Amino acid sequence: MRVNRFYRQVWQINREVTKLRDKDALVKKYKFLPHGDSRGMLVAIEENREIPFDIKRVYYIYNTNDNIARGFHAHRQLQQMLICVHGSCKVVLDDGYNRETVLLNDPSEGLYIANDIWREMYDFSTDAVLLVLASELYDEADYIRNYDDFRKMISEKYYGEY
């Protein structure tokens, strides 16, 4: 009985530590080196150097209408780097327990989004161009588009509960 209680306490502490670690890791901003001279600025990014994965796909979002929000999904495998190369937008990141909002308005800055993170993008400026570098080819089966399904998956995968 006492042993069980001891293990339950250890499990509870581990669980809290895991949650804290996840919260610390939720927002991962990368700062790229801008090469500037009298002609202007240039940022160079290479896979497995500035970007922590092989880049298999590139896409960009632009001409976004006022008051629109995009995303509302997580990915099972996909890792991405979001760079707002012009204008600004906000990104909500959610790991199933913690939620944070990040402003992207600097073309020398990237927001890394690991797999198993819910994202929502909104507040696009009319001139926003959001460049996305992706670790996988497009695959609809990699998307989790229902928030309750996402929470259930996170609970089972990382916390062994639901």
Ligand code: T46
């Ligand atoms: C993500 C956020 C940041 C393709 O055909 N190929 C592609 O590579 C992509 C990304 C999209 N599409 C098609 C699928 C839809 O018919 O383009 C259309 C719009 O895609 P979606 O509604 O998924 O766009 P967002 O802005 O909601 O999400 C996108 C990415 O899909 C997603 O992976 O993390 O940007």
